[in-house]
Amino acid sequence: MERLAGRVMLLWGWPRILLAFFAGAVGALALPPFGFFAALFVSFTLFIWLMDGTTGNPDGGRLSRLRSAFFLGWVFGFGYFVASLWWLGNALLVEADEFAWAIPLAVLGLPAFLALFWGFAALVARILWSDGLGRIAAAAFGFGLAEWLRGFMLTGFPWNSIGYGAMPMPLMMQSAAPLGVTGVTVLAVFVFSAPALIGTRRGMGLGLALAGLLLCAHLGFGAWRLAGADAVLSATAKDPVEVRLVQPMIDQSRKLDDSERGAIFEEHLAMTALPAKDGAKRPDIIVWPETSVPFILTDNPDALSRIADVLEDGQVLVTGAVRAENAGPGFATRYYNSIYVIDSNGQIVSASDKVHLVPYGEYVPYEDMLRSLGIPDAIAMPGGFTAAPGRTMLTLPGGQTFYPLICYEAIFPDEIGAGIERSSALLNVTNDGWFGETPGPFQHFQQARVRAVENGIPLIRGANTGISAFVDPFGRVVRGLGYNQKGVIDSTMSSVEVPFWNASERRFYFWLLICLMFVIALISRTSFKFWKN
Incomplete structure (x- = not known):
């Protein structure tokens, strides 16, 4: 040596x-x-x-x-x-x-x-x-x-x-x-x-x-x-609910095709309505991935009606969607990468917008400077989202509170702050379909699992093409669907109290x-x- x-x-x-x-x-x-x-x-x-x-x-x-x-x-x-x-x-x-x-x-x-x-x-x-x-x-x-x-x-x-x-x-x-x-x-x-x-x-x-x-x-x-771990989880578990993760495996090229929007929406609804397997209880909460709704939901009341038709009484849909906000006369409409909570009556009962956007994917940093330098191609990127000023907890009708992390927000440990101690679970919705079957989705999943360990609460992760999973507060996968597997997974989720160290x-x-x-x-x-x- x-x-x-x-x-x-x-x-x-x-x-x-x-x-x-x-x-x-x-x-x-x-x-x-x-x-x-x-x-x-x-x-x-x-x-x-x-x-x-x-x-x-x-x-x-x-x-x-x-x-x-x-x-x-x-x-x-x-x-x-x-x-x-x-x-x-x-x-x-x-x-x-x-x-x-x-x-x-x-x-x-x-x-x-x-x-x-x-x-x-x-x-x-x-x-x-x-x-x-x-x-x-x-x-x-x-x-x-x-x-x-x-x-x-x-x-x-x-x-x-x-x-x-x-x-x-x-x-x-x-x-x-x-x-x-x-x-x-x-x-x-x-x-x-x-x-x-x-x-x-x-x-x-x-x-x-x-x-x-x-x-x-x-x-x-x-x-x-x-x-x-098992003894701690069984001793502290309370308020169990059945949760379904829908992994539709929609190819990214289809998501970008306007003519496919209706079909994509119906695919999500059909998977939502699938019966529970092996005599299991029906799901109380259904989770769709990031930007699953392929249009502005609030501009399509018929879509909310379709969701109400599919959901049974008492069921709740948690879905990623794009939210539009009219900023007033003379101002451009603002778009947010969001999560909606929709009840069985087709009403939006809670929402949260993404706080930490992806540079050059969802917004262009220093856009004015790039334009002044005459580099228009560098800012002709997909996106155009506005960042939310702060994170809003998702409160469900059943009393559960989810701490929302949209896409790569899950990789920022220091940005998980107020509200985490009152949350039933971390909720990470993402669309990793952009990256194909490469190391990217696997790396993303590992980092989200570590957030569950750091904060001592379960993780519910819904991904378009995978990896979707229920992860316990110790980073163990309870149930999951691998990459490029289309399907649904149901699991019982309980609020638990795992001793953990706080961020400070x-x-x-x-x-x-x-x-x-x-x-x-x-x-x-x-x-x-x-x-x-």
Whole structure:
């Protein structure tokens, strides 16, 4: 290992760049649908050794080393994000004649931008870099800080945060309850980087022991929590209701075809009316995916009547739809990506609008600036939605309260706030049909499951093409339909009281870990300079 570490450190030029890209790309294997978390041990071990060799221009001094570290981190991140986000280009193939030009921006441009955060992580780590254990803590500090920033800067895009690579299954998801995905990310980088100590020996014993202890604690805490999960759920379950998820598997090209709107609507209604299987109770609540209603529902009273005809007395439909709002004379109509709750009389009894829109998919950030620069093609994107000023809980006639998350709102842990403690379940409706059978829908589903673990409440997830599922507060799939499976699934859902840490406590533990890694790195850096001198 020492010989291999030495060879990696001494690489220069294109071999060094290619290895950094490869190291990042290998790390993507830890994410769904593969879930091979051990790949991150290879990824971060190589990264640490490459960082050891960031000498920069001998005449450039400290600034040159920092530039070299930033570039290395950027290449490392570029490999990771290209390998884990290439599927975004699939969305632009749906209307390829109009948007094929933007495929390079999605497949390479977005990863290049996100890699800037990892370049920042490497730069910060390089400032604190030393020999031995300290540099592992410096990497954990830098990447933890960078991944936290990625969650909100420039609208935020925390997709595929490193912590998800350490949580491929419910056993390994439980650490998210006290720490959140950002806290898990800090510790994950420390653990995944620890094997690099074998190649340099200094601090190896203590570093590997700490990493092994953290890994055992991660697995042990998960096993302990899952061992008592069923007892907790059965002891606290109350107000059971039958819920049906409708997964219609409507091809995206059909959803965009105006002539198909009526047929699509009738397909949803037909699946809603299917009898329960094996003598099970009829569903009390039916859930359709995001934008299932293919027209403005309030402009089509006949559609509400059709829904009333299909629903039995007391049944409720929860559906994704586009909501239009007349802003008054002289103002353009506003459109919202929304969820409606409709009772058996065809009345809309509750609604919630999407708060966090998808940039360039649902709205164009900095539109005026782009127009002034003469880049009209860059803003000719589908969408045109308005963001809601705040999240509204969905209150159902039966007394249940759902915390609504539309599409990729489920990937923002810090945006789940007031109201979550009073909610019966998280409700995530989405249309992942844009991305085809690629890693995208599987990654999205994993991140939604982690939200259930973090907040200690069940997740109801309805997706057009999958993955639709009932997930318990411990991240376990109770019932589900896989990708590209058309059908309905019924399940009993109860309100439960699972002890969990709130968002402010998770933030406290995240910053505690960040400070701990900083102190370890700083002490190591200081002592390293002392002994060196």
